[in-house]
Amino acid sequence: MAGALGPVTNAIISSVFLLCNSPETMKRLQEEVRVTFETYEDITAEACQSAFPYLNAVIEEDLRLVTPAPFGLPRYSPGADVDGHFVPSGVTVQTCNFAAAHSPDYFFLPREFHPERFLQQTHQWYDRRFSNDSKHAVMPFSIGPRRCTGATIAYTELRLILAKMAWALDVELSSSGKKVSWEEDVKVYATYRFPNVWIKCKKAKLVSVVA
Template sequence: MELFVQPGYDTLDTGDGGITWETNPAKHREIAKKLAPAFSTKNFRAKEATVQKHVDLFIKRLIEVGAQQRGVDLRLWTEWLALDLAADMTYSQDMGHVRNAKSSEFLDTALKLNFFGAVTNIAAKFRFLTPFIYLCIPPSVWLSMPRLIKMNSEDVKIRISRRGKTEHLDYFEQLAPADKPEPKDKKQIFHLQNIAGQLLLAGWQPMSHQSYSVICQLLKNPRVYATLVEEVRSTFKDSNEISTDTTATLKYLQACINESLRMHPDTVDGLPRISPGAVVDGKFIPKGVICQHSHFAAARSPRFFAEPLEFHPERWLAPDHPCFDQKFKDDNLKASMPFNQGTRACTGSSIALAVLRLFLAKVLMHFDLEAVPGQDEVLFDEHYKYLAFWERPPFRVRFKRVDDTSTPEHGKLNHV
């Protein structure tokens, strides 16, 4: 099998690609092999208590503030939860967004760099445009990049100093284990900072994007929402029964997540690769040609999906499931590849799905959700914006507590 390597368009020209932007296949394999144990099923089981802790705190805080007349901004709260969880899972950093109901300097700075990432990406493809990027990006945004790098650098140095002393297992344990010599070489530390920043982004953005998008779609589709609520609440007696293992049996829940991933993939670029001179699907692609595949277009194409622009979790169900709809029997589900495939496929895909299942099941166990009346409907094609990552519009939602025993006052949230 021929190897199509990355052209390096997405790099920031730092001299170190970490894992995400590493264009050398041999180096990428070496880093991926080192990180692989962190994403194993056994390793994730040791981290699940951390996920439960953050989701339970989210539930607790929304019991306190979610039912008010004006609701809460779903965009902000899912952003806060996702970054809290990503930072804790990456290098045991307590960001405290959900607890404080307030964005940190790190989050505010990172969001400012969305436009910066898009412009520098374009300049990397068309070098003659490089001098003009200074005209497109405000000075405040330029100054944000060094601040973000400095904050990430400080967090990594703190984590290195805490080797063997963290409260729980995190991804960084694979990069700088306590039984190995402490990293002190500047080049090595810089490499660790790049990988940590990329793991943080990979854990934060997809989680915030999908948790927001699934809830938006549920509230736009009352029948789907009612079906999913029935599945969750008929399966569990209380929130304490909900885990990544027990939610794996919820077929309709997984179908809703799969459908959201199809309609709202976390990346929309073509993930370009350089051809080594190889035959693909019966056609020869000359050496040096940059080729790419639009996951976004394929997942929304009527060639592969019936009613492709509509949210229908039923298409992901087995034919013997009571909610399966025959009109989706010819859908080519393989056309949706939200986690990519091959050597560059997302190694954390199973963890991402497990966390989303846990989050949605607990939210629907505790709350009846409703969109606050009077606001504009969130339309994906009009209101979402993709630059370096997704920008989602504000969307106010009421989290009305379900009148049952699955609440902190009844001792059912054990992780807060």
């Protein structure tokens, strides 16, 4: 469970920053959440498990751009062909989620934040520009027996936190936050090092928030 703390914290920071830099996306998220829930108390972990396509799309797009594990775990090749290339026995091989997520080979406008790419074609905000995206090219929490055991907890926390924020608050970047360049200021090592992202929050109009 503790292992999910870092990725969830990173995802909250990055998603808030990306949403603030995309007012139309923030507006759509707020609309979905505020129409769905009548009160702040209605927003529970159980309620957020239901179908909220745009909220889920925002989370998936954030995890694509800022995937929790930028690099996969290294493995020794047993001596095998990989994509038409022979990799000799003993050579260390490793995937790179970050590179795949930002590659035009798999995604249209790969460096831009567009949750619409993760919506079903029947959704009102679906954008056909992303119809050829290979969305399974990136697995934020890996797959198979090595899949992160905290993935379910992480998704639950992200849905709950972002839904409550979108319902209760109007959020924007502060003057210093607007100076942050995500491309230049975020550093990627084994994990991420984020710049300080300062925001301004105010109580959303026409809602009653109970602490």
